[in-house]
Amino acid sequence: MIVAIIVALDEAGTIGRDGQLPWHLPDDLRRFKATTMGHVLVMGRRTCQSIGRALPGRRSVVLSRNPAYHAPVGVEVARDFDVALARVADAERVFVIGGAAVYRIALARADELLVTQVHATVPGNVRFPTVDWDAWSLVEDEFHPADARHTLAFSFRRFIRRI
Numbered sequence: 001m002i003v004a005i006i007v008a009l010d011e012a013g014t015i016g017r018d019g020q021l022p023w024h025l026p027d028d029l030r031r032f033k034a035t036t037m038g039h040v041l042v043m044g045r046r047t048c049q050s051i052g053r054a055l056p057g058r059r060s061v062v063l064s065r066n067p068a069y070h071a072p073v074g075v076e077v078a079r080d081f082d083v084a085l086a087r088v089a090d091a092e093r094v095f096v097i098g099g100a101a102v103y104r105i106a107l108a109r110a111d112e113l114l115v116t117q118v119h120a121t122v123p124g125n126v127r128f129p130t131v132d133w134d135a136w137s138l139v140e141d142e143f144h145p146a147d148a149r150h151t152l153a154f155s156f157r158r159f160i161r162r163i
């Protein structure tokens with residue numbers, strides 16, 4: 001099973017603000033959908049709450065330690081990351097879609113990082129964990145300029161683990 005982290009972050013590593021994404025980048029959302037379609041998603045409870053529903057066409061597993069937590073219809077709950085991975089062990093590819101708490105745990109296990117690097121620094125209160133970039137090789141890098149629908153420029157980058 002390949003475990004891929006998929007994240008959008010700014011130059012300071014910011015990924016979230018007040019429970020939401022700090023930007024609106026429709027082409028990034030479209031790419032997220034196309035990339036993850038048909039695969040398994042693993043996410044934290046807060047990210048699940050910010051999405052608010054099961055994303056169609058993908059099996060979703062949400063992590064929560066709270067036994068009283070009720071996930072949206074169609075979303076499975078697991079009590080930790082290893083339990084979530086064991087539950088979807090037959091999947092070819094699993095995407096860890098955040099937030100910071102789950103990225104922190106998944107980094108050690110991840111085979112790929114799919115990073116939308118936003119070329120700006122924006123206000124926010126949730127950050128991606130520190131990455132040892134020496135452990136990763138950049139294998140794709142595609143620039144997307146700011147335009148009428150995107151106030152910020154960004155780059156799609158794919159890294160694979162070297163060590």
Ligand SMILES: NC(=O)c1ccc[n+]([C@@H]2O[C@H](COP(=O)([O-])OP(=O)(O)OC[C@H]3O[C@@H](n4cnc5c(N)ncnc54)[C@H](OP(=O)(O)O)[C@@H]3O)[C@@H](O)[C@H]2O)c1
Nearest residue numbers: 007008016019020021044045046047064065098099100101
């Ligand atoms: N830019 C991006 O690509 C991106 C992607 C995703 C999210 N975000 C943003 O990130 C923010 C949310 O991130 P966050 O770090 O605050 O929250 P989060 O990681 O989405 O959720 C945290 C919660 O997940 C559960 N959890 C986490 N690790 C667990 C583990 N190992 N075992 C069991 N349960 C675990 C806990 O739920 P309980 O409290 O229920 O136990 C924890 O409180 C939002 O602003 C969101 O918009 C950004």
